[in-house]
Amino acid sequence: MKETDIRKYAGLMKELGLTGLELxxxxxxxxxxxxxxxQAEKTVYAVPETSSAPVQAAENRDYISVKSPIVGVFYAAPAEKAESFVKAGDSVNxxxxxxxxxAMKLMNEIVAEEDGVISEVCVTNGQVVEYGTELFRIRR
Structure with a gap:
């Protein structure tokens, strides 16, 4: 195998976050x-509000729905025995x-897009979430 091919595969490993590859x-x-x-790499995702999202019912207009931008495992805290980042009733900025x-051994932080109060945590710690899964409801 040529050195250029090996370098190409090494770059692909880094890009995909792989720790091993056999060719x-x-x-x-x-x-x-x-x-x-x-310390695993961290990626910060801001969950933008999109205009293509369905209009919420009148009774829910005072809520912001924070949805998962990726598929992965939801963690409420930075470590196993640490306190949760937020819980119902907490004010967030x-x-x-x-x-x-x-996702793929990368820890992706989900941040609040607006100020508000956490009214509901919609998933449980360690739960696998899909793209678009509602994670939180934040009251404005």
Whole structure:
């Protein structure tokens, strides 16, 4: 296998967050491995309000629905035995971390898009969420 091919696959591993890759061709087998950093990378997602979202019913107009922008595992706290980022009744400010969603071993922070009060946490800690799953309702 050529060095340029190995470099291409190493770059692909980094891009996809892979820690190992094994390739076999006519000349033999090459195994690429990389160490996982102690602190996983964090990506911050702001959940924008979209105009294509369905209009909420009159009784829910005072709520902002925070939905998952990705598929992954919902975590309410930064560590297993740590206190939750937010809980029902907490006031939140724009940009404040609400939760973490782990996707492909990357910890993605979900932040509040507006100020308000958490009226409901719609999912449980450790639950797998899909794109568009309602995570929180924030009262304006």
């Amino acid at each position: 076999t061709d006519g000349n033999g087998t090459v195994r690429l491995e990389r160490a996982v950093p102690a 724009k940009g404040q971390t609400l939760c973490i969603i782990e």
